[in-house]
Amino acid sequence: MIAREWKCLCPARHRDGFLLHLERTGVREARETKGYKGHLVLERLEDNGLGPGSGSVEIGLTTFWDSWEAVRAFAGEDMHRAVLYPGDERYEIIPDKHVRHYAVLGQDRT
Incomplete structure (x- = not known):
């Protein structure tokens, strides 16, 4: 199995949207x-020192x-480039x- 990891910074005010x-x-x-075999969405808070909700989150x-072949079917021939979508810019990411x-070498879902 192959894991494909992408990240962005998102202003906290746009997180939910x-x-x-x-x-x-x-x-x-x-x-x-x-x-496709599943996905994870992860979040990490970026502290800017101005208080809760005022910084960014890494998503x-x-x-x-x-x-x-499945990765290429999703991402295209240049599978190392991020797949971005119309409307992303509204969220100021x-x-x-x-x-x-990554090659997935092990997994435990307990």
């Missing part, structure tokens, strides 16, 4: 691609795939332009 947008775009497209999307891929 961007998470809905992410679900309706990247997550939906991944789900509809043959070879990560990790998708899981059964083969490199700072997206990673490249993704990382």
